Amino acid sequence: MQPFAYARPETLAEVVALLERHGPGARLLAGGTDLVINLRDGRFRPEVVIDVKRVPELAPGIRAGDGGVLVIGATTTMTQLAAHPVIRRDLAALADGAAVVGSVQIRNRATVAGNICNASPAADTAPALLVHGAIVVATGPDGDRRIPLDAFFVRSGVTTLGPAELVRAIEIPAPGSRIASAHQRRTRRRGHDLASVTVACGVDAAGLVRVAFGSVGPRPLLRVDETGALGDPEATDEARAAAFEAIFADATPSATSMRAGAEYRLAMLRVLGRRALEAALGRMDAGAAA
Numbered sequence: 001m002q003p004f005a006y007a008r009p010e011t012l013a014e015v016v017a018l019l020e021r022h023g024p025g026a027r028l029l030a031g032g033t034d035l036v037i038n039l040r041d042g043r044f045r046p047e048v049v050i051d052v053k054r055v056p057e058l059a060p061g062i063r064a065g066d067g068g069v070l071v072i073g074a075t076t077t078m079t080q081l082a083a084h085p086v087i088r089r090d091l092a093a094l095a096d097g098a099a100v101v102g103s104v105q106i107r108n109r110a111t112v113a114g115n116i117c118n119a120s121p122a123a124d125t126a127p128a129l130l131v132h133g134a135i136v137v138a139t140g141p142d143g144d145r146r147i148p149l150d151a152f153f154v155r156s157g158v159t160t161l162g163p164a165e166l167v168r169a170i171e172i173p174a175p176g177s178r179i180a181s182a183h184q185r186r187t188r189r190r191g192h193d194l195a196s197v198t199v200a201c202g203v204d205a206a207g208l209v210r211v212a213f214g215s216v217g218p219r220p221l222l223r224v225d226e227t228g229a230l231g232d233p234e235a236t237d238e239a240r241a242a243a244f245e246a247i248f249a250d251a252t253p254s255a256t257s258m259r260a261g262a263e264y265r266l267a268m269l270r271v272l273g274r275r276a277l278e279a280a281l282g283r284m285d286a287g288a289a290a
């Protein structure tokens with residue numbers, strides 16, 4: 001590992017100033033579960049590592065913001081997400097996704113901002129956050145800017161964050177009606193491997209279905225079921241299969257990945273898509289009955 005300076009600022013302004021001073025030579029440290037591996041492997045060779053865990057504006061926590069927005073602090077861990085009663089009730093796919101990240105030890109360290117900023121196509125919080133319309137609150141020298149998560153991901157390891165920007169929080173806008181959601185994934189070995197396929201489905205009270213999926217291309221994708229078949233209890237199996245074909249049309253899994261072959265991933269995408277939809281519809285029914 002190449003030597004680097006270590007900074008532990010206590011204010012957001014100090015973090016931004018360090019990012020401005022060091023540019024691409026700076027790397028933020030949250031839980032470190034991705035960063036440390038990249039440092040050890042020599043993929044990242046920063047001049048300075050900036051530990052953000054003492055910055056109050058990035059503190060872990062899930063709270064109601066103005067206008068019914070749900071605000072998730074940048075350093076909220078997977079363990080905290082998976083256990084939080086509001087996340088489990090209103091963003092069930094996010095609780096599902098956070099609960100299957102790595103192992104207990106990883107989930108106790110891994111943060112939600114680290115998960116999306118690492119921008120792995122296999123990130124387990126990404127599909128759920130996309131389905132629930134998450135907005136990334138980025139802070140930089142010019143203050144805050146809000147980026148819809150769908151406009152944040154570019155490709156593996158690359159986001160639309162500016163060079164001196166960091167993620168301060170993630171906001172979930174208040175939905176017009178309740179969204180019931182579920183997350184499904186496939187891995188080779190639980191606890192030690194990233195997903196070969198991830199899918200989240202969300203259905204609203206009008207039956208509109210949103211599907212987000214990952215690990216089958218350079219970034220997670222979000223699609224809306226324009227046919228209406230996925231949320232229609234009267235739809236035939238053929239109509240639902242056709243709707244999924246349209247949704248998954250842009251999946252482009254790597255032909256050379258060591259995790260799973262492209263054909264297998266495409267087949268699993270359809271299986272997990274159906275399972276996630278059934279789980280989301282079941283949760284909608286359960287919520288309606290409650």
Ligand SMILES: Cc1cc2nc3c(=O)[nH]c(=O)nc-3n(C[C@H](O)[C@H](O)[C@H](O)COP(=O)(O)OP(=O)(O)OC[C@H]3O[C@@H](n4cnc5c(N)ncnc54)[C@H](O)[C@@H]3O)c2cc1C
Nearest residue numbers: 028030031032033034035102110111114115117123124167
């Ligand atoms: C054994 C193991 C198993 C894993 N299993 C899974 C899994 O099943 N599913 C999954 O999705 N991931 C998995 N991961 C990956 C990792 O745990 C997650 O991506 C985690 O959420 C990263 O969060 P972190 O806080 O540890 O990020 P860090 O490692 O601290 O940071 C990750 C990246 O984001 C940047 N960053 C961090 N915070 C901010 C911020 N606020 N603003 C801007 N940039 C920031 C860092 O500079 C770095 O480039 C696994 C990792 C390991 C080691």
